[in-house]
Amino acid sequence: MYSSELIKGTLKTIVLKLLSETKQMYGYEITLKVKELTSNKIQITEGALYPTLHALEKEGIVSAEVINIGKRVRKYYTLTPKGKKNANEKVNEFIDYINTMKFLLDIKPQVG
Amino acid sequence: MYSSELIKGTLKTIVLKLLSETKQMYGYEITLKVKELTSNKIQITEGALYPTLHALEKEGIVSAEVINIGKRVRKYYTLTPKGKKNANEKVNEFIDYINTMKFLLDIKPQVG
DNA sequence: CAAAGATACATAAGAATATTATGTATTTAT
DNA sequence: ATAAATACATAATATTCTTATGTATCTTTG
Structure with missing residues:
Protein backbone atom coordinates (compact mmCIF):
# COMPACT_ATOMS: atom_id res chain seq x y z
CA MET A 1 0.00 0.00 0.00
CA TYR A 2 1.39 3.36 -1.05
CA SER A 3 1.05 6.45 1.10
CA SER A 4 -2.08 8.23 0.09
CA GLU A 5 -0.56 11.39 -1.33
CA LEU A 6 0.88 9.48 -4.27
CA ILE A 7 -2.51 8.59 -5.65
CA LYS A 8 -3.54 12.24 -5.93
CA GLY A 9 -4.56 13.25 -9.39
CA THR A 10 -4.28 9.77 -10.86
CA LEU A 11 -7.76 8.48 -10.13
CA LYS A 12 -9.49 9.88 -13.20
CA THR A 13 -6.79 8.50 -15.46
CA GLN A 43 -6.63 0.78 -3.21
CA ILE A 44 -9.26 3.20 -4.45
CA THR A 45 -11.59 4.43 -1.74
CA GLU A 46 -15.28 4.72 -2.48
CA GLY A 47 -15.34 8.19 -1.01
CA ALA A 48 -12.99 9.25 -3.78
CA LEU A 49 -14.36 7.12 -6.59
CA TYR A 50 -18.07 7.87 -6.56
CA PRO A 51 -17.73 11.65 -6.63
CA THR A 52 -15.19 11.25 -9.43
CA LEU A 53 -17.57 9.14 -11.48
CA HIS A 54 -20.31 11.71 -10.95
CA ALA A 55 -17.96 14.44 -12.11
CA LEU A 56 -17.00 12.51 -15.24
CA GLU A 57 -20.68 12.01 -16.02
CA LYS A 58 -21.36 15.72 -15.59
CA GLU A 59 -18.51 16.50 -17.99
CA GLY A 60 -20.01 14.18 -20.59
CA ILE A 61 -17.02 11.85 -20.51
CA VAL A 62 -18.96 8.83 -19.28
CA SER A 63 -22.60 7.86 -19.37
CA ALA A 64 -24.32 5.83 -16.69
CA GLU A 65 -26.90 3.09 -16.81
CA VAL A 66 -28.60 1.66 -13.75
CA ILE A 67 -29.13 -2.08 -13.75
CA VAL A 73 -28.67 -1.76 -7.95
CA ARG A 74 -25.58 -1.44 -10.07
CA LYS A 75 -24.58 1.67 -11.99
CA TYR A 76 -22.65 0.80 -15.12
CA TYR A 77 -20.44 3.45 -16.67
CA THR A 78 -19.42 3.67 -20.32
CA LEU A 79 -17.15 6.09 -22.17
CA THR A 80 -18.99 8.48 -24.47
CA PRO A 81 -17.46 9.18 -27.90
CA LYS A 82 -16.05 12.38 -26.44
CA GLY A 83 -14.82 10.30 -23.51
CA LYS A 84 -12.98 7.81 -25.73
CA LYS A 85 -10.95 10.53 -27.35
CA ASN A 86 -10.33 12.16 -24.00
CA ALA A 87 -9.31 8.89 -22.39
CA ASN A 88 -6.61 8.22 -24.96
CA GLU A 89 -5.17 11.68 -24.61
CA LYS A 90 -5.11 11.58 -20.82
CA VAL A 91 -3.63 8.10 -20.62
CA ASN A 92 -0.90 8.96 -23.11
CA GLU A 93 -0.11 12.18 -21.32
CA PHE A 94 0.10 10.29 -18.05
CA ILE A 95 2.42 7.62 -19.43
CA ASP A 96 4.60 10.41 -20.78
CA TYR A 97 4.53 12.05 -17.38
CA ILE A 98 5.46 8.80 -15.65
CA ASN A 99 8.47 8.40 -17.91
CA THR A 100 9.57 11.94 -17.20
CA MET A 101 9.26 11.38 -13.47
CA LYS A 102 11.14 8.09 -13.68
CA PHE A 103 13.95 9.86 -15.47
CA LEU A 104 13.96 12.64 -12.91
CA LEU A 105 14.01 10.29 -9.93
CA ASP A 106 16.53 7.83 -11.34
CA ILE A 107 19.23 10.43 -11.77
CA LYS A 108 22.37 9.36 -9.98
CA PRO A 109 24.08 11.45 -7.31
CA GLN A 110 26.30 14.15 -8.76
CA VAL A 111 29.54 15.59 -7.53
CA GLY A 112 29.20 19.21 -6.52
CA MET B 1 3.67 21.07 -20.13
CA TYR B 2 1.52 18.56 -18.33
CA SER B 3 -1.94 19.40 -17.07
CA SER B 4 -1.58 20.58 -13.54
CA GLU B 5 -3.40 17.78 -11.76
CA LEU B 6 -0.62 15.33 -12.62
CA ILE B 7 1.93 17.10 -10.49
CA LYS B 8 -0.21 16.77 -7.36
CA GLY B 9 1.55 15.01 -4.54
CA THR B 10 4.87 14.70 -6.36
CA LEU B 11 6.41 18.01 -5.38
CA LYS B 12 7.92 16.92 -2.07
CA THR B 13 9.45 13.86 -3.66
CA GLN B 43 7.20 23.60 -14.13
CA ILE B 44 7.09 24.08 -10.39
CA THR B 45 5.24 27.21 -9.30
CA GLU B 46 6.69 29.30 -6.53
CA GLY B 47 3.33 29.45 -4.79
CA ALA B 48 3.56 25.69 -4.34
CA LEU B 49 7.28 25.40 -3.71
CA TYR B 50 7.93 27.91 -0.96
CA PRO B 51 5.18 26.68 1.38
CA THR B 52 6.40 23.13 0.76
CA LEU B 53 9.96 24.05 1.70
CA HIS B 54 8.68 25.73 4.86
CA ALA B 55 6.72 22.60 5.73
CA LEU B 56 9.75 20.36 5.20
CA GLU B 57 11.76 22.63 7.47
CA LYS B 58 9.08 22.47 10.16
CA GLU B 59 9.13 18.67 9.94
CA GLY B 60 12.89 18.64 10.44
CA ILE B 61 13.53 17.13 7.03
CA VAL B 62 15.53 20.06 5.72
CA SER B 63 17.41 22.88 7.36
CA ALA B 64 17.74 26.36 5.91
CA GLU B 65 20.57 28.84 5.75
CA VAL B 66 20.21 32.40 4.51
CA ILE B 67 23.03 33.73 2.35
CA VAL B 73 18.99 37.06 -0.24
CA ARG B 74 19.12 33.36 -0.99
CA LYS B 75 17.82 30.64 1.29
CA TYR B 76 19.77 27.44 0.87
CA TYR B 77 18.18 24.19 1.94
CA THR B 78 19.98 21.02 3.04
CA LEU B 79 18.69 17.59 4.02
CA THR B 80 19.03 16.80 7.72
CA PRO B 81 20.20 13.27 8.72
CA LYS B 82 16.55 12.42 9.30
CA GLY B 83 15.79 13.97 5.93
CA LYS B 84 18.35 11.83 4.11
CA LYS B 85 16.77 8.63 5.35
CA ASN B 86 13.33 9.97 4.59
CA ALA B 87 14.31 11.08 1.10
CA ASN B 88 15.55 7.63 0.13
CA GLU B 89 12.39 5.95 1.35
CA LYS B 90 10.09 8.39 -0.39
CA VAL B 91 11.95 8.32 -3.68
CA ASN B 92 12.05 4.52 -3.72
CA GLU B 93 8.38 4.30 -2.89
CA PHE B 94 7.61 6.72 -5.67
CA ILE B 95 9.65 4.84 -8.25
CA ASP B 96 7.82 1.68 -7.21
CA TYR B 97 4.53 3.52 -7.57
CA ILE B 98 5.49 4.81 -11.01
CA ASN B 99 6.26 1.27 -12.16
CA THR B 100 2.93 0.04 -10.86
CA MET B 101 1.10 2.82 -12.67
CA LYS B 102 3.00 2.18 -15.87
CA PHE B 103 1.96 -1.43 -15.73
CA LEU B 104 -1.62 -0.46 -15.04
CA LEU B 105 -1.80 2.02 -17.90
CA ASP B 106 0.05 -0.05 -20.45
CA ILE B 107 -2.43 -2.90 -20.29
CA LYS B 108 -3.73 -3.70 -23.74
CA PRO B 109 -7.43 -3.73 -24.65
CA GLN B 110 -9.13 -6.94 -23.67
CA VAL B 111 -11.94 -8.84 -25.31
CA GLY B 112 -15.04 -8.92 -23.16
C1' DC C 1 -30.04 -19.32 11.80
C1' DA C 2 -27.65 -15.36 13.47
C1' DA C 3 -23.77 -12.67 12.84
C1' DA C 4 -20.12 -11.13 10.08
C1' DG C 5 -18.40 -9.88 5.93
C1' DA C 6 -18.88 -8.68 1.17
C1' DT C 7 -21.41 -6.16 -2.27
C1' DA C 8 -23.12 -1.58 -3.90
C1' DC C 9 -24.48 2.76 -3.75
C1' DA C 10 -24.10 7.74 -1.63
C1' DT C 11 -22.68 12.07 0.79
C1' DA C 12 -20.48 15.30 4.18
C1' DA C 13 -16.73 17.27 7.08
C1' DG C 14 -12.16 18.00 7.11
C1' DA C 15 -7.24 17.76 5.51
C1' DA C 16 -3.77 18.31 2.17
C1' DT C 17 -1.90 20.30 -1.76
C1' DA C 18 -1.83 23.07 -5.70
C1' DT C 19 -3.22 27.37 -8.62
C1' DT C 20 -3.56 32.06 -9.27
C1' DA C 21 -2.76 36.49 -7.86
C1' DT C 22 -0.27 39.73 -5.56
C1' DG C 23 3.56 41.95 -3.26
C1' DT C 24 8.50 43.48 -2.42
C1' DA C 25 13.13 44.19 -3.98
C1' DT C 26 17.42 43.56 -6.67
C1' DT C 27 19.98 42.54 -10.81
C1' DT C 28 20.65 41.98 -15.72
C1' DA C 29 19.58 42.55 -20.51
C1' DT C 30 17.69 45.40 -24.43
C1' DA D 1 14.80 53.59 -19.19
C1' DT D 2 12.12 49.61 -19.43
C1' DA D 3 11.42 44.86 -19.38
C1' DA D 4 12.73 40.54 -17.92
C1' DA D 5 14.94 37.61 -14.74
C1' DT D 6 16.20 36.59 -10.04
C1' DA D 7 14.54 35.58 -5.27
C1' DC D 8 11.81 35.60 -1.63
C1' DA D 9 6.84 35.47 0.52
C1' DT D 10 1.80 34.97 1.48
C1' DA D 11 -3.37 34.86 0.84
C1' DA D 12 -7.70 33.44 -1.40
C1' DT D 13 -9.47 29.97 -3.87
C1' DA D 14 -9.91 25.42 -6.10
C1' DT D 15 -9.25 20.65 -6.40
C1' DT D 16 -8.90 16.22 -4.75
C1' DC D 17 -8.51 12.95 -1.41
C1' DT D 18 -9.39 10.70 3.47
C1' DT D 19 -12.25 9.43 6.97
C1' DA D 20 -16.61 8.77 8.69
C1' DT D 21 -21.18 7.75 8.24
C1' DG D 22 -25.42 5.97 6.24
C1' DT D 23 -28.56 2.67 3.76
C1' DA D 24 -29.57 -1.79 2.00
C1' DT D 25 -28.91 -6.48 0.05
C1' DC D 26 -26.55 -10.83 -0.46
C1' DT D 27 -23.41 -14.56 0.96
C1' DT D 28 -20.59 -17.10 3.97
C1' DT D 29 -19.64 -19.33 8.34
C1' DG D 30 -19.73 -20.90 13.06
Whole structure:
Protein backbone atom coordinates (compact mmCIF):
# COMPACT_ATOMS: atom_id res chain seq x y z
CA MET A 1 0.00 0.00 0.00
CA TYR A 2 1.39 3.36 -1.05
CA SER A 3 1.05 6.45 1.10
CA SER A 4 -2.08 8.23 0.09
CA GLU A 5 -0.56 11.39 -1.33
CA LEU A 6 0.88 9.48 -4.27
CA ILE A 7 -2.51 8.59 -5.65
CA LYS A 8 -3.54 12.24 -5.93
CA GLY A 9 -4.56 13.25 -9.39
CA THR A 10 -4.28 9.77 -10.86
CA LEU A 11 -7.76 8.48 -10.13
CA LYS A 12 -9.49 9.88 -13.20
CA THR A 13 -6.79 8.50 -15.46
CA ILE A 14 -7.07 5.03 -13.94
CA VAL A 15 -10.83 5.04 -14.36
CA LEU A 16 -10.62 6.22 -17.95
CA LYS A 17 -8.04 3.57 -18.81
CA LEU A 18 -10.11 0.76 -17.35
CA LEU A 19 -13.24 1.93 -19.11
CA SER A 20 -11.40 2.13 -22.41
CA GLU A 21 -10.49 -1.54 -22.02
CA THR A 22 -13.64 -3.13 -20.72
CA LYS A 23 -16.35 -0.95 -22.21
CA GLN A 24 -18.56 -0.91 -19.14
CA MET A 25 -17.87 -1.20 -15.45
CA TYR A 26 -19.58 -0.26 -12.21
CA GLY A 27 -17.93 1.61 -9.39
CA TYR A 28 -17.35 -1.17 -6.94
CA GLU A 29 -16.01 -3.32 -9.74
CA ILE A 30 -13.40 -0.67 -10.51
CA THR A 31 -12.12 -0.73 -6.93
CA LEU A 32 -11.76 -4.52 -7.07
CA LYS A 33 -10.09 -4.52 -10.47
CA VAL A 34 -7.48 -1.97 -9.47
CA LYS A 35 -6.72 -3.87 -6.26
CA GLU A 36 -6.30 -7.06 -8.26
CA LEU A 37 -4.19 -5.57 -11.06
CA THR A 38 -1.85 -3.86 -8.60
CA SER A 39 -1.62 -6.72 -6.08
CA ASN A 40 -3.29 -4.58 -3.43
CA LYS A 41 -0.78 -1.79 -3.85
CA ILE A 42 -3.35 0.71 -5.04
CA GLN A 43 -6.63 0.78 -3.21
CA ILE A 44 -9.26 3.20 -4.45
CA THR A 45 -11.59 4.43 -1.74
CA GLU A 46 -15.28 4.72 -2.48
CA GLY A 47 -15.34 8.19 -1.01
CA ALA A 48 -12.99 9.25 -3.78
CA LEU A 49 -14.36 7.12 -6.59
CA TYR A 50 -18.07 7.87 -6.56
CA PRO A 51 -17.73 11.65 -6.63
CA THR A 52 -15.19 11.25 -9.43
CA LEU A 53 -17.57 9.14 -11.48
CA HIS A 54 -20.31 11.71 -10.95
CA ALA A 55 -17.96 14.44 -12.11
CA LEU A 56 -17.00 12.51 -15.24
CA GLU A 57 -20.68 12.01 -16.02
CA LYS A 58 -21.36 15.72 -15.59
CA GLU A 59 -18.51 16.50 -17.99
CA GLY A 60 -20.01 14.18 -20.59
CA ILE A 61 -17.02 11.85 -20.51
CA VAL A 62 -18.96 8.83 -19.28
CA SER A 63 -22.60 7.86 -19.37
CA ALA A 64 -24.32 5.83 -16.69
CA GLU A 65 -26.90 3.09 -16.81
CA VAL A 66 -28.60 1.66 -13.75
CA ILE A 67 -29.13 -2.08 -13.75
CA ASN A 68 -31.07 -4.16 -11.23
CA ILE A 69 -29.37 -7.24 -9.84
CA GLY A 70 -32.05 -8.90 -7.76
CA LYS A 71 -33.15 -6.18 -5.40
CA ARG A 72 -29.82 -4.45 -5.57
CA VAL A 73 -28.67 -1.76 -7.95
CA ARG A 74 -25.58 -1.44 -10.07
CA LYS A 75 -24.58 1.67 -11.99
CA TYR A 76 -22.65 0.80 -15.12
CA TYR A 77 -20.44 3.45 -16.67
CA THR A 78 -19.42 3.67 -20.32
CA LEU A 79 -17.15 6.09 -22.17
CA THR A 80 -18.99 8.48 -24.47
CA PRO A 81 -17.46 9.18 -27.90
CA LYS A 82 -16.05 12.38 -26.44
CA GLY A 83 -14.82 10.30 -23.51
CA LYS A 84 -12.98 7.81 -25.73
CA LYS A 85 -10.95 10.53 -27.35
CA ASN A 86 -10.33 12.16 -24.00
CA ALA A 87 -9.31 8.89 -22.39
CA ASN A 88 -6.61 8.22 -24.96
CA GLU A 89 -5.17 11.68 -24.61
CA LYS A 90 -5.11 11.58 -20.82
CA VAL A 91 -3.63 8.10 -20.62
CA ASN A 92 -0.90 8.96 -23.11
CA GLU A 93 -0.11 12.18 -21.32
CA PHE A 94 0.10 10.29 -18.05
CA ILE A 95 2.42 7.62 -19.43
CA ASP A 96 4.60 10.41 -20.78
CA TYR A 97 4.53 12.05 -17.38
CA ILE A 98 5.46 8.80 -15.65
CA ASN A 99 8.47 8.40 -17.91
CA THR A 100 9.57 11.94 -17.20
CA MET A 101 9.26 11.38 -13.47
CA LYS A 102 11.14 8.09 -13.68
CA PHE A 103 13.95 9.86 -15.47
CA LEU A 104 13.96 12.64 -12.91
CA LEU A 105 14.01 10.29 -9.93
CA ASP A 106 16.53 7.83 -11.34
CA ILE A 107 19.23 10.43 -11.77
CA LYS A 108 22.37 9.36 -9.98
CA PRO A 109 24.08 11.45 -7.31
CA GLN A 110 26.30 14.15 -8.76
CA VAL A 111 29.54 15.59 -7.53
CA GLY A 112 29.20 19.21 -6.52
CA MET B 1 3.67 21.07 -20.13
CA TYR B 2 1.52 18.56 -18.33
CA SER B 3 -1.94 19.40 -17.07
CA SER B 4 -1.58 20.58 -13.54
CA GLU B 5 -3.40 17.78 -11.76
CA LEU B 6 -0.62 15.33 -12.62
CA ILE B 7 1.93 17.10 -10.49
CA LYS B 8 -0.21 16.77 -7.36
CA GLY B 9 1.55 15.01 -4.54
CA THR B 10 4.87 14.70 -6.36
CA LEU B 11 6.41 18.01 -5.38
CA LYS B 12 7.92 16.92 -2.07
CA THR B 13 9.45 13.86 -3.66
CA ILE B 14 11.05 15.90 -6.43
CA VAL B 15 12.52 18.35 -3.94
CA LEU B 16 13.87 15.58 -1.72
CA LYS B 17 15.46 13.83 -4.67
CA LEU B 18 17.21 16.96 -5.90
CA LEU B 19 18.50 17.79 -2.43
CA SER B 20 19.83 14.27 -2.01
CA GLU B 21 21.90 14.76 -5.17
CA THR B 22 23.22 18.26 -4.83
CA LYS B 23 23.46 18.72 -1.07
CA GLN B 24 22.20 22.29 -1.02
CA MET B 25 19.87 24.27 -3.22
CA TYR B 26 17.74 27.36 -2.95
CA GLY B 27 14.08 27.53 -3.95
CA TYR B 28 14.32 29.41 -7.20
CA GLU B 29 17.20 27.17 -8.24
CA ILE B 30 14.97 24.13 -7.76
CA THR B 31 12.34 25.51 -10.13
CA LEU B 32 15.02 26.14 -12.79
CA LYS B 33 16.64 22.72 -12.34
CA VAL B 34 13.36 20.86 -12.71
CA LYS B 35 12.47 22.85 -15.82
CA GLU B 36 15.87 22.05 -17.30
CA LEU B 37 15.89 18.36 -16.40
CA THR B 38 12.39 17.82 -17.80
CA SER B 39 12.79 19.99 -20.91
CA ASN B 40 10.13 22.39 -19.63
CA LYS B 41 7.60 19.61 -19.16
CA ILE B 42 7.38 20.07 -15.42
CA GLN B 43 7.20 23.60 -14.13
CA ILE B 44 7.09 24.08 -10.39
CA THR B 45 5.24 27.21 -9.30
CA GLU B 46 6.69 29.30 -6.53
CA GLY B 47 3.33 29.45 -4.79
CA ALA B 48 3.56 25.69 -4.34
CA LEU B 49 7.28 25.40 -3.71
CA TYR B 50 7.93 27.91 -0.96
CA PRO B 51 5.18 26.68 1.38
CA THR B 52 6.40 23.13 0.76
CA LEU B 53 9.96 24.05 1.70
CA HIS B 54 8.68 25.73 4.86
CA ALA B 55 6.72 22.60 5.73
CA LEU B 56 9.75 20.36 5.20
CA GLU B 57 11.76 22.63 7.47
CA LYS B 58 9.08 22.47 10.16
CA GLU B 59 9.13 18.67 9.94
CA GLY B 60 12.89 18.64 10.44
CA ILE B 61 13.53 17.13 7.03
CA VAL B 62 15.53 20.06 5.72
CA SER B 63 17.41 22.88 7.36
CA ALA B 64 17.74 26.36 5.91
CA GLU B 65 20.57 28.84 5.75
CA VAL B 66 20.21 32.40 4.51
CA ILE B 67 23.03 33.73 2.35
CA ASN B 68 23.52 37.26 1.08
CA ILE B 69 24.28 37.69 -2.61
CA GLY B 70 25.03 41.37 -2.97
CA LYS B 71 21.93 43.04 -1.55
CA ARG B 72 19.75 40.10 -2.35
CA VAL B 73 18.99 37.06 -0.24
CA ARG B 74 19.12 33.36 -0.99
CA LYS B 75 17.82 30.64 1.29
CA TYR B 76 19.77 27.44 0.87
CA TYR B 77 18.18 24.19 1.94
CA THR B 78 19.98 21.02 3.04
CA LEU B 79 18.69 17.59 4.02
CA THR B 80 19.03 16.80 7.72
CA PRO B 81 20.20 13.27 8.72
CA LYS B 82 16.55 12.42 9.30
CA GLY B 83 15.79 13.97 5.93
CA LYS B 84 18.35 11.83 4.11
CA LYS B 85 16.77 8.63 5.35
CA ASN B 86 13.33 9.97 4.59
CA ALA B 87 14.31 11.08 1.10
CA ASN B 88 15.55 7.63 0.13
CA GLU B 89 12.39 5.95 1.35
CA LYS B 90 10.09 8.39 -0.39
CA VAL B 91 11.95 8.32 -3.68
CA ASN B 92 12.05 4.52 -3.72
CA GLU B 93 8.38 4.30 -2.89
CA PHE B 94 7.61 6.72 -5.67
CA ILE B 95 9.65 4.84 -8.25
CA ASP B 96 7.82 1.68 -7.21
CA TYR B 97 4.53 3.52 -7.57
CA ILE B 98 5.49 4.81 -11.01
CA ASN B 99 6.26 1.27 -12.16
CA THR B 100 2.93 0.04 -10.86
CA MET B 101 1.10 2.82 -12.67
CA LYS B 102 3.00 2.18 -15.87
CA PHE B 103 1.96 -1.43 -15.73
CA LEU B 104 -1.62 -0.46 -15.04
CA LEU B 105 -1.80 2.02 -17.90
CA ASP B 106 0.05 -0.05 -20.45
CA ILE B 107 -2.43 -2.90 -20.29
CA LYS B 108 -3.73 -3.70 -23.74
CA PRO B 109 -7.43 -3.73 -24.65
CA GLN B 110 -9.13 -6.94 -23.67
CA VAL B 111 -11.94 -8.84 -25.31
CA GLY B 112 -15.04 -8.92 -23.16
C1' DC C 1 -30.04 -19.32 11.80
C1' DA C 2 -27.65 -15.36 13.47
C1' DA C 3 -23.77 -12.67 12.84
C1' DA C 4 -20.12 -11.13 10.08
C1' DG C 5 -18.40 -9.88 5.93
C1' DA C 6 -18.88 -8.68 1.17
C1' DT C 7 -21.41 -6.16 -2.27
C1' DA C 8 -23.12 -1.58 -3.90
C1' DC C 9 -24.48 2.76 -3.75
C1' DA C 10 -24.10 7.74 -1.63
C1' DT C 11 -22.68 12.07 0.79
C1' DA C 12 -20.48 15.30 4.18
C1' DA C 13 -16.73 17.27 7.08
C1' DG C 14 -12.16 18.00 7.11
C1' DA C 15 -7.24 17.76 5.51
C1' DA C 16 -3.77 18.31 2.17
C1' DT C 17 -1.90 20.30 -1.76
C1' DA C 18 -1.83 23.07 -5.70
C1' DT C 19 -3.22 27.37 -8.62
C1' DT C 20 -3.56 32.06 -9.27
C1' DA C 21 -2.76 36.49 -7.86
C1' DT C 22 -0.27 39.73 -5.56
C1' DG C 23 3.56 41.95 -3.26
C1' DT C 24 8.50 43.48 -2.42
C1' DA C 25 13.13 44.19 -3.98
C1' DT C 26 17.42 43.56 -6.67
C1' DT C 27 19.98 42.54 -10.81
C1' DT C 28 20.65 41.98 -15.72
C1' DA C 29 19.58 42.55 -20.51
C1' DT C 30 17.69 45.40 -24.43
C1' DA D 1 14.80 53.59 -19.19
C1' DT D 2 12.12 49.61 -19.43
C1' DA D 3 11.42 44.86 -19.38
C1' DA D 4 12.73 40.54 -17.92
C1' DA D 5 14.94 37.61 -14.74
C1' DT D 6 16.20 36.59 -10.04
C1' DA D 7 14.54 35.58 -5.27
C1' DC D 8 11.81 35.60 -1.63
C1' DA D 9 6.84 35.47 0.52
C1' DT D 10 1.80 34.97 1.48
C1' DA D 11 -3.37 34.86 0.84
C1' DA D 12 -7.70 33.44 -1.40
C1' DT D 13 -9.47 29.97 -3.87
C1' DA D 14 -9.91 25.42 -6.10
C1' DT D 15 -9.25 20.65 -6.40
C1' DT D 16 -8.90 16.22 -4.75
C1' DC D 17 -8.51 12.95 -1.41
C1' DT D 18 -9.39 10.70 3.47
C1' DT D 19 -12.25 9.43 6.97
C1' DA D 20 -16.61 8.77 8.69
C1' DT D 21 -21.18 7.75 8.24
C1' DG D 22 -25.42 5.97 6.24
C1' DT D 23 -28.56 2.67 3.76
C1' DA D 24 -29.57 -1.79 2.00
C1' DT D 25 -28.91 -6.48 0.05
C1' DC D 26 -26.55 -10.83 -0.46
C1' DT D 27 -23.41 -14.56 0.96
C1' DT D 28 -20.59 -17.10 3.97
C1' DT D 29 -19.64 -19.33 8.34
C1' DG D 30 -19.73 -20.90 13.06
